[in-house]
Amino acid sequence: MTKVTILGATGNVGAFAAHTVSEIPYVSDMLLVGRPGREDFLAGCCRDLSDSFAARGTDVRLSYSTSLLDAKDSDVIICTAGVPRRPGQDRNDLAFENAKIIAGTAETIGRTSPDAILFLVTNPVDVMTAVALKYSGLPSRQIFGLGTHLDSMRLKSLIARYFRVHVSEVHTRIIGEHGDSMVPLWSATTIGGIRITNLPTFSGLPAQEMIEAVRTSGEAIIRDKGSTVYGPGEAIATLVRTILGDENRILTVSSYIKSEIHGIGDVCIGVPARINRDGVFPVPLSLEGSEVAGFSESVKKIRSVTADVMERLEEAR
Ligand SMILES: NC(=O)C1=CN([C@@H]2O[C@H](COP(=O)(O)OP(=O)(O)OC[C@H]3O[C@@H](n4cnc5c(N)ncnc54)[C@H](O)[C@@H]3O)[C@@H](O)[C@H]2O)C=CC1
Numbered sequence: 001m002t003k004v005t006i007l008g009a010t011g012n013v014g015a016f017a018a019h020t021v022s023e024i025p026y027v028s029d030m031l032l033v034g035r036p037g038r039e040d041f042l043a044g045c046c047r048d049l050s051d052s053f054a055a056r057g058t059d060v061r062l063s064y065s066t067s068l069l070d071a072k073d074s075d076v077i078i079c080t081a082g083v084p085r086r087p088g089q090d091r092n093d094l095a096f097e098n099a100k101i102i103a104g105t106a107e108t109i110g111r112t113s114p115d116a117i118l119f120l121v122t123n124p125v126d127v128m129t130a131v132a133l134k135y136s137g138l139p140s141r142q143i144f145g146l147g148t149h150l151d152s153m154r155l156k157s158l159i160a161r162y163f164r165v166h167v168s169e170v171h172t173r174i175i176g177e178h179g180d181s182m183v184p185l186w187s188a189t190t191i192g193g194i195r196i197t198n199l200p201t202f203s204g205l206p207a208q209e210m211i212e213a214v215r216t217s218g219e220a221i222i223r224d225k226g227s228t229v230y231g232p233g234e235a236i237a238t239l240v241r242t243i244l245g246d247e248n249r250i251l252t253v254s255s256y257i258k259s260e261i262h263g264i265g266d267v268c269i270g271v272p273a274r275i276n277r278d279g280v281f282p283v284p285l286s287l288e289g290s291e292v293a294g295f296s297e298s299v300k301k302i303r304s305v306t307a308d309v310m311e312r313l314e315e316a317r
């Protein structure tokens, strides 16, 4: 049995993630968890998804619950529970409200699902990853967040369009905060295996505009259609497939680093990490000068928001 549980399954991201994750061939059981009072909605989601399984030929045992305790025996628990931002809000504005939800959730999971990998999507995702790490008591390899994976995919798509190449020809990474202080790694960006900085056309690349478009992408989508769903939903499935398939892919996720990046550490933030069935392992890395400076600034910011939230959580408990 390979079981995946989705917390916040009645929400926009959770409901679509249920669909994308159900396509992963390794998944045999999927549990949708919502809040008490949402039983009818959860039952409806299960029926609707089951219809899609029949149409698609998917064989996943589907169930729902309003109790976190039913997540026991999960291989992966995806947490999308929490409030989303409204137009005009920053992700960090959600920090304390969502930290209260994540702290309680993580405590229960640490106690009842000690072998699970806990995957945070709730924003601000870097801070929520740190909260989950502390309150679950699980080893850091078992806790990670979506981090800058989606941002990296957004940049990949813009680069592919600019150079008129297939997205699979582009490899790129954004590290740091899933937020304004994110840092693009041009030093790690290749097109068709060639470093982007070695292409004569690189000098004409509107790099600043591209990064600004990535930074503001979530905000623009929320303004236009209320929430980001398809990008996060597919990104979530990529990560779950990487874990369950024991694929050892290197993806950019929010993870606890001790000192892996230029000696910088003791924070949960978006970094390249090797991901497999045992969890998430940050890859030691050296960066170029301006990238180190940008990453240090991003770490400083996330450390400060995290410390503030941890203090307020302690006071509130
Ligand atoms: N890291 C990333 O790249 C992304 C993160 N997000 C984040 O994911 C979260 C969910 O987003 P949406 O699905 O759009 O929001 P939504 O409002 O549609 O769904 C939120 C879900 O959380 C549940 N929830 C709310 N308060 C709760 C509480 N006190 N206890 C337990 N469950 C609670 C709701 O019942 C619902 O199922 C937000 O924090 C959002 O910012 C969304 C997209 C991408």
Ligand SMILES: O=C([O-])CC(=O)C(=O)O
Binding pocket: 084, 085, 091, 123, 150, 217, 218, 219, 222, 228, 232
């Ligand atoms: O922007 C938001 O609030 C949702 C999110 O994190 C994203 O889509 O990148």
